[in-house]
Amino acid sequence: MNLLYSEVEDDLRAAVREVLADHCPPGAVLGRVEGGEPYDPALWRVLAADLGLAGLLVPEPLGGQGASAREVAVVLEELGGAVAPVPFLGSAVLATSALLGCDTEDAGVAGLLGRLAAGAETAALAVPLSTAPGSGFPAGVRADAAGRLSGTVTSVADASAAGVLVVPATGPGGPGLYEVAAADAEVAPFVSLDLTRPLADVRLEGAPGRLLPSGDAAAALDAALLTGAGLLASEQLGVAQWCLDETVRYLGQRHQFGRVVGGFQSLKHRLADLWLEVVSARAAARAAADALASAGTAAGVEVRVAQAYLSGVAVRAAEEGVQLHGGIGMTWEHPLHLYLKRAKADEIALGTPGRHRAALGDLVDLPAAGH
Amino acid sequence: MNLLYSEVEDDLRAAVREVLADHCPPGAVLGRVEGGEPYDPALWRVLAADLGLAGLLVPEPLGGQGASAREVAVVLEELGGAVAPVPFLGSAVLATSALLGCDTEDAGVAGLLGRLAAGAETAALAVPLSTAPGSGFPAGVRADAAGRLSGTVTSVADASAAGVLVVPATGPGGPGLYEVAAADAEVAPFVSLDLTRPLADVRLEGAPGRLLPSGDAAAALDAALLTGAGLLASEQLGVAQWCLDETVRYLGQRHQFGRVVGGFQSLKHRLADLWLEVVSARAAARAAADALASAGTAAGVEVRVAQAYLSGVAVRAAEEGVQLHGGIGMTWEHPLHLYLKRAKADEIALGTPGRHRAALGDLVDLPAAGH
């Protein structure tokens, strides 16, 4: 297990960070989130197409970078650290992972992956963002023999930025993943707690879908959710690290009572404790990414551990950040609240810490009471 | 609900505190715990007989003080604050409460209560100290038709100080409480985590017992356990308050780095947080005592709340005490460890916090998952 960052990963981080610094300073994000277009299409174009991040997980023969979960994790750390309003998690992680679990020899699957990898298309996986791996195949959408889909999926991440929806639905042949043009669905964004990752309810009323060939659609979906959960930990790490850094920076320059506020011992100790948690969190997030890269769906323990731990760290870091900033941390004009809202939504996303702990009990032979 | 202390209770506290200051300074307790006689019979005589504390719960017609759980709670606060090695909890609370649940018109019951109240006899309730109220009638001891008892009861508090054991046993007529002379039982003390409340395993091999008449022995036993649990909260409060006070005192006089250690802000904040918990703990302990005094077995919510909360506060206070004392807190010669061990044992005694929370769920209509 390699918990370090490779040189290639360091270079990737630097490249992403540079783009984000140019296109996506916190003030710009704040200005965007209330506008009509919460996503930043220009930024997404640079990241997805120019840097090729949308195709990191896609094999080179299919037009992608042939990279692994380790590199995707580094990107998510940076995106989390910038609360960047781009559909990377929904499209390049969740939808792409689901497609990679289908038959990539199939021209339709391969073609879609190629368009996603090139940044020419953006997709979303039509499940509620709160869905944990291991939840079972969702029952909300049915497909008829003609491939027409009907049903509702609530709280889909990045759906409003997607041209294509990958929809789990139960058809005549059982569970399947279907490609549906977003234009054929009713995608209704709602007001989300997380201002920088908009959610939408998706309603399908006989929408034409194309069944994506796969050996086991339920397994493909679950693998995508597991990958998503494991990599979300790196996004949470990025959120936590930004909150820690920004709070240390702010307290290192603010004076009260003639002293630098960051010199007050109780605050120092709280920040030291938070730093300690972030250190453990980084190791756990790296372990999950490395395990996903090397072991795929056998990375259950690492993913569950990372999710069970990182959710709490990100929320705590953001909450401590708000508290230690004092009044300014409660204002809309300071970007901290964007991180607080992201951290709190991420706690629910792809399974709460408690759900992941419960799942871990089965994986490591620590059975529940009565079992 | 009266959460304050009455003048009578203040006077009672002062009287107990004076006796404890005379007979039971922490150093003396420390010297005693490793000797052959962990209990202090002289101290117990003064408390039980001279101050009449053994009979607080016993009605005046039966030779007692006719006081209530409120006064007993005040005594337990003081005994906890001194980790006094006396069998008050086992005899004057648990055994006495069980007897009060029997038919006190019965001459045997009345006579035993009278001797206990007078301090002429000491009793123990033969259940494991870890038994929570609501656990059901224990199955470990059986009585034959001749009233001979056989079986084993582990971890009985204050058994080695008792002349009489009140033993729950199942006889030909069903569950019953039996009076057994300690001399007829094999009382085997073992090495306890809590140095100041020795435990013993009790073995009965055809020991002669006298069935204590009662309407419902299981209910009498459970009421005794509920009373014990609710009042144990006041003992825990006494433990926590002593640890807080002693730590504040010590840190207020120790110097390091040219400063009073208690002036370092991180320690101040931790002590302030601990104080805050002790304040809530006092209110909760008072509520339990008051509810037991006025509502008896209908005091379930207050007792469960107090136990669920106080166990943690007492343990935290003792642990913080050890940590903030630094090295000296790790030494045998400093009495802090007696409080740590008491607090940790009390966490288990009469139900862990988790058990009490679970029971509370039923009482306040917050059902468990699947219910």
Add this chain to the structure above:
Amino acid sequence: MPQEESRAGEEELRRRARDVLAAYPPEGTEDVEFLRARFDAGLAWVHFPEGLGGLGAPRSLQAVVDAEFTAAGAPDNDPRRIGIGLGMAAPTILRYGTPEQQRRFLRPLWTGEEVWCQLFSEPGAGSDLAGLRTRAVRDGETWVVDGQKVWTSSAHNARWAILIARTDAEVPKHQGITYFVCDMTDPGVEVRPLRQITGEAEFNEVFLTGVRIPDAHRLGAVGDGWRVAQATLMNERVAIGGTALPREGGMIASVAAAWRERPELRTPELHDRLLGLWVEAEVTRLGAERVRQQLAVGAPGPEGSGLKLAFARLNQRVSGFEVELLGEEGLRYGDWTMVRPEKVDFYGRDAGYRYLRAKGNSIEGGTSEILRNIVAERVLGLPAEPRTDKDVAWKDLPR
């Protein structure tokens, strides 16, 4: 005071109230006219002096008067709307104001004709209020004020403000402050809504640019503003209500309701955590109840100083749990639109709002960090922080 006298006082007050009611029957009188009459009868705040809305009576007798008027259906002065005036400005004006100031300000303050706000906090002076930078420079018989204030509730409705400003930068910070009454209609006063992380703007920023305040509106001596402000802040403490809090009141109520109504949300893990929070809510309630009982028997203890800390922590923990419990639903938010709420409403809105708004509970009105210092020093008797800023001229402090 002996029981007998007190009885006499009560009777007299009831009689006076009935006289006002007879002269100004509520149903046929404009509210403001009625309230002026009540003030002039000395029944506004009976412990104030005669002529200033009171009768020099014991403060405890106010309840008798209020009950009499309430029973008769008389209008009140909407105390929540004018809370800063009643709770902070009025006691300060009473203690430090000149007779002219008292006569000018107290009556319309009490009747609600003039709303007051407080211009104390600044972006750079939060916990360290005495570090404030807003300057007041004397120009003959007026003072010219420049600076910025923040977290000002009611500023957008206010006619007057109590203001502290620095009048001397050459002396240590506590010594160079002066206390003023500021006219909020002065053209140099600009009030901007201060939006919070909930989306709402409960508070304001106030920019002061060349605001001219007559010296006659100074409260207390030049340079004595810190002492005057202490009197104001002493009155900020949240009072414990007269009735017991109900069990399962407060934020735990909506969590418990969600648990009961929605079995599909339940897991064993959440169950234990819910019960842990229920216990924390209950012991915090009992702690507050114990303080209330102490006050009721006239034996206040130090416990009251911990209540704000305890409730802030409880509200934050419970609301954070609620969002998590709701799961997918917790990902939604009601509305980010910037509005001007009349009050904080923890109960009529969604869990996300409660979660965000409760974050302010440990900052507003004294941060939890400052309150822990206060508990440690005043209750536990531990030493104060070493201070390096007490004997240095304000202008020489690091910032």
Add this chain to the structure above:
Amino acid sequence: MPQEESRAGEEELRRRARDVLAAYPPEGTEDVEFLRARFDAGLAWVHFPEGLGGLGAPRSLQAVVDAEFTAAGAPDNDPRRIGIGLGMAAPTILRYGTPEQQRRFLRPLWTGEEVWCQLFSEPGAGSDLAGLRTRAVRDGETWVVDGQKVWTSSAHNARWAILIARTDAEVPKHQGITYFVCDMTDPGVEVRPLRQITGEAEFNEVFLTGVRIPDAHRLGAVGDGWRVAQATLMNERVAIGGTALPREGGMIASVAAAWRERPELRTPELHDRLLGLWVEAEVTRLGAERVRQQLAVGAPGPEGSGLKLAFARLNQRVSGFEVELLGEEGLRYGDWTMVRPEKVDFYGRDAGYRYLRAKGNSIEGGTSEILRNIVAERVLGLPAEPRTDKDVAWKDLPR
């Protein structure tokens, strides 16, 4: 160093080791004789100078030598028994000792013929070690030492001690300290076992009464003892082992075993808490593993400075949970008898012992409070505490 040179060095060292093994076959040689020969061959600590048990070789090559001797079944010097000598005294003597001192002390130190202990901490000088009170007064060519030391492991077995004592009370505390080698057989040295809350006595108190130390046993200049002691303490850091920690190693192992073996202990509440602790154990392990990997590639980060804090917290939480999990069994304790354990044994004893002993993890070797200061200041770059004791003569400090 270039790869080629390193290879050559390795070969040379292996050859030397084989020469020692040939001349002193382990099976036919007294352990001490063998160890002396190994020392004299420069293979004790190869990075030490020639003549002092080393060859001036890179420290990293020590592993090559050790492997060679281990493979041949040679005796070792029982490094745990003489850890303070090896880890603290030896590097200090090497850096600050005179040639005579180095020749006299290092060989029997390394062979284990002479055990060393450390006389630094005092009852009144724990975290603030420089505040120590033990006095050394010069009397011609000897120093007379009076004072009390505490938390001294191995004192009851030790021949020598490294000692710091105050030689000048008129200067600030860090400047008046001198560093000595103290003969533990001096009649003025009294060693008493220091019993801990576990019942055991791992450590000692050492009372020094008129102990006479020749000036030739001073290490470093008079008054320079604090600087010398820093060199000693730099070496106290716990080293990260060369191999990865196993998952579910450490204290979580016995808790997990109890859970698996005893279904009757399980409740939903305990299940979630157990899994929370399992996660904490795993992420702490991963954190340590990441530090190990950083060191292995020669890129140490600041993360290592948090490991002791993290493991102390983990051990305390896990052991506290274990006692509670065991319930009735947790009320029992193995044995309070005062014994002299050879080492801390977290695993062969009961949960109660682990619980109590782990309390020391956040105190011994630097309290968690001091470590948090260090992280905040050195890693996060936050300001140090205001110091009032740096420029004051020791005798004038409050105590």
